[in-house]
Amino acid sequence: MSSPKSRAGRPSPEQAERKRANLILAALDEFARVGFSAASMRDIAKAAEISSRTLYNYYPDKLALFAACLEHSGHAIQPTLPKLSGDLHSQLVNYTVAMQEQLSTPQAMQITTLIFREANGFDALRDIAREQFERYQVAPVARILEDHNMSGDQAKLLAPQFVSMAFGEWQRRVLFGGPPLTKEIATTQAQIAADIFISGISHFYKL
Incomplete structure (x- = not known):
């Protein structure tokens, strides 16, 4: 039938x-x-x-x-990010530069500014933004760390620390104004963050 x-x-x-x-x-x-x-x-x-x-x-x-x-915005970014290879330092740097490039588009900057400006007045808005931050910025870093012999619990603990370091200059420009990061500046900032991060955690974790 x-x-x-x-x-x-x-x-x-x-x-x-x-x-x-x-x-x-x-x-x-x-x-x-x-x-x-x-x-x-x-x-x-x-x-x-x-x-x-x-x-x-x-x-x-x-x-x-x-x-x-x-x-939608977070999901759309993911296919544009490069497939990562190389050592931990290279993967962290390449991921950070690619993600910051996507987050620096005019619309992404406007939406991020909106979240920073209005989230404190709306608990639900802040919770939504936090969930997206964890899913699309922190989780990929945790997966990179796990791929380099870090346990899941360790990766979840340390990934937000790296994201805070690596995206600090981008966040400063969103909050206080300024032009989007150039690829050269973003790469330099990412390299510094990866150097400090890996040097710091190497005292406690075998990578």
């Missing part, structure tokens, strides 16, 4: 996915432009060329939509 035909006018899975992707891009633009507090779900729906009802069918509130935006 053949499967029942779709109702007339019902979008295909591909069309539905494109609609959702357009919605995320419209929401990212709105959040980056006016901030989380001022962002309007109605304006986002209008920019995405969907009804407000359709928007709320996808995401019940603005926090859920913002979480989806961060998830």
